[in-house]
Amino acid sequence: MLVHLTDLSLASNETTMNPFAIRQSPKGWVLPLSILALVVGMLGSLAFSTEQAKQRTAMALEPGMRNEVANEDLDLAKEVAKLRDEVGKLREDKTKLETTLAEAGNASKAINDSLQETKTFAGLTSLKGPGLIITLSDSKKPPEEMLIMDNGIIHYLDVLKTVNELFNSGAEAISVNGLRVGPRTDFRCVGSVILVDTQRIAPPVVIKAIGDTKTLLGAMNLPGGVLTDLRDLDPEMVKIEPASEIVVPAYEGSAGFKFAEVVEVPQ
Amino acid sequence: MILIPILALIVGVLLGAVVSAQVPLAMAPYVSVAVLAGLDSICGGSRSYLEGKFQQDIFVSGFLFNILVAIFFVWLGIGIGMNLMLAAGIVFGMRIFTNLSLIRRLFLSRMAEQRKRQVLVRDASAENDSPQEA
Numbered sequence: 001m002l003v004h005l006t007d008l009s010l011a012s013n014e015t016t017m018n019p020f021a022i023r024q025s026p027k028g029w030v031l032p033l034s035i036l037a038l039v040v041g042m043l044g045s046l047a048f049s050t051e052q053a054k055q056r057t058a059m060a061l062e063p064g065m066r067n068e069v070a071n072e073d074l075d076l077a078k079e080v081a082k083l084r085d086e087v088g089k090l091r092e093d094k095t096k097l098e099t100t101l102a103e104a105g106n107a108s109k110a111i112n113d114s115l116q117e118t119k120t121f122a123g124l125t126s127l128k129g130p131g132l133i134i135t136l137s138d139s140k141k142p143p144e145e146m147l148i149m150d151n152g153i154i155h156y157l158d159v160l161k162t163v164n165e166l167f168n169s170g171a172e173a174i175s176v177n178g179l180r181v182g183p184r185t186d187f188r189c190v191g192s193v194i195l196v197d198t199q200r201i202a203p204p205v206v207i208k209a210i211g212d213t214k215t216l217l218g219a220m221n222l223p224g225g226v227l228t229d230l231r232d233l234d235p236e237m238v239k240i241e242p243a244s245e246i247v248v249p250a251y252e253g254s255a256g257f258k259f260a261e262v263v264e265v266p267q
Numbered sequence: 268m269i270l271i272p273i274l275a276l277i278v279g280v281l282l283g284a285v286v287s288a289q290v291p292l293a294m295a296p297y298v299s300v301a302v303l304a305g306l307d308s309i310c311g312g313s314r315s316y317l318e319g320k321f322q323q324d325i326f327v328s329g330f331l332f333n334i335l336v337a338i339f340f341v342w343l344g345i346g347i348g349m350n351l352m353l354a355a356g357i358v359f360g361m362r363i364f365t366n367l368s369l370i371r372r373l374f375l376s377r378m379a380e381q382r383k384r385q386v387l388v389r390d391a392s393a394e395n396d397s398p399q400e401a
Contacts, residue, residue: 029321033312034275036330040305041279042286047298049283050290 123251137204169219171211182251310366
């Protein structure tokens with residue numbers, strides 16, 4: 001019986017052995033395989049985190065972080081604020097000088113009046129009046145709920161379209177996050193922040209418009225209007241409140257001309 | 268024994284997660300192809316061990332050569348504007364599948380073998396016992 005058993009084990013040994021096997025490495029397989037597994041595992045998880053980071057940067061920053069980005073370079077921002085104050089003060093001085101000049105004689109009063117009117121139209125003076133305060137803020141819904149991930153954030157186009165629609169419905173003066181929309185104001189997208197002229201702003205975007213409150217409200221609530229898309233995505237993104245008195249600051253951007261010249265009107 | 272490489276793989280993944288360094292973006296396609304080649308080599312190595320013909324030189328040279336060719340493919344693909352990374356990905360993916368299915372078969376047949384042997388041994392011992400009882 002013992003002989004029978006050994007025969008059996010021999011037979012089974014032969015069947016488990018591969019017939020094509022020539023040699024099994026004498027040094028063993030555990031070490032090389034394990035080292036490779038270690039390296040590959042590490043590389044894999046590194047590549048994985050890189051891919052995730054790529055997606056994260058492609059996706060917009062979180063609302064909180066976006067403000068931080070907008071507020072970085074605080075020194076620079078302070079300097080800009082100082083310069084803006086200075087510009088405002090100088091323009092005020094100019095107005096005062098012009099007024100005193102006008103007071104000197106009646107003839108120049110008419111000139112000054114028209115000058116002040118022009119300045120007001122150009123947005124170089126602060127204005128107050130009734131109107132709307134529109135707040136556009138990023139959606140608080142998780143991005144996964146959106147069909148397109150960055151739908152939930154406020155883009156420069158939303159701001160541009162809203163401002164355009166407000167002007168279209170008779171707004172007389174508009175400011176965006178405290179920046180007056182002047183004759184040369186542009187809106188641009190720079191990464192996750194919006195540029196109004198040269199100033200960086202980040203959501204929530206507060207648009208103040210002076211004009212007929214009812215007309216403005218109607219324009220903003222128009223079905224299929226500029227804010228419909230945002231409201232469809234998340235009604236929380238748009239907040240509109242009428243106000244009886246809004247103060248819109250003066251335009252503080254550059255006002256010089258380098259290329260344009262006034263065409264002389266023949267007398 | 269077979270658990271050691273698996274353990275090493277897990278440790279490697281954790282290590283990579285802990286280090287939390289990031290591969291530079293320009294290198295990312297190369298690294299991902301290298302990872303695929305590595306996984307393929309691991310599967311191939313395990314399979315050849317189960318087949319009883321694991322050879323260190325073939326294993327190491329195969330891994331290195333596969334990685335080199337794959338990286339060359341990716342580089343060439345970026346150069347000529349054609350996503351050759353897909354080619355490497357598909358080939359390695361198919362090989363991983365094949366190797367894994369072979370590993371599974373080898374395991375299953377080995378288990379069946381063992382069961383058969385146990386049955387035979389039990390029968391043999393029963394046969395052995397019966398004359399004594401009689």
